[in-house]
Amino acid sequence: MMVFLASLLGSFTTPMKIGTDPLSMLWLLPLVASIAVVYKATKVHSIRSWPFAKESAVLFGSIVVFIVVAAVILFGITWIVTEQLPALLDKSSF
C-alpha cells in the first residue's frame, strides 16, 4: 500500500514528455470538456443526467468548432502574409 502511494505521489514530481507536434493540440479537448461541464453546472436550473450531458456536449462542440474556425482564419492570414504578400510586393512597380 505504501509503495503504491509513494509511486502515485512520485508520478506528480516528474513532468510528462509532450512534443510540440500538431498532435499536442489535442490536449485542449479535456480542458474544453471540463469548462463545458462546470459552466453548464452553474447555469442549468436542475441537474438531470441526460439533459445535462446533452447541454454540455453542445457547448463542448460549439467551443471546439469556434476554436477550429479561429485557427483556420489565423492560418489563412499567416499564409497570406508570409507566402502571398512578399511575392505580390516583388512584382509591384513600387
Add this chain to the structure above:
Amino acid sequence: MAQPWKENHALFLISTGALAWLVPGGGHFALNERRRAVVIFVAIVLTFLIGLYVGSVGVVDPVHARPWYIAQMMNSPLVMLLGRIGATGDYRAFGRANEIGQIYTSIAGLLNLLCIVNAVYLAHLRSIKESQA
C-alpha cells in the same frame, strides 16, 4: 431590526464563499445542491490533477510564475502547500509540459472562482427568499 438580518446575511454569504473556495463544490453542497456540488468537485479536481500530473508539482510556483499562481490559488487555499514545494525550485518544469500544466491548473482555479461567485449568488437569493417568507 434590519441590522441582525443584514449581519446574518453577510455572514451566510461569506461562509458560503469560503466553503466554496476551501473545497470546490463545497458552497453548493452547503446549499443542498448535492448533484451540482459533485459535478463541480469532480470536474475541477480532475482538471487540476491532470495539470499537476502533466507538468509536475513544479507548475505551482509562487516565485517564478506568480500570475499563474494567483489563478491556481482560486482552486483552494490548500494550493499554498503545493506552492511551498514548488517554490523550492526542486521540481521545475519547462517546455510544453509546463505550459499545459499551468494552463490546466489555472483554468481549474478560474472555473472554481466562477463556482464561488455562483454559490454566493445562490445563497443571496435563498436568503432573500427566506426573509420574505
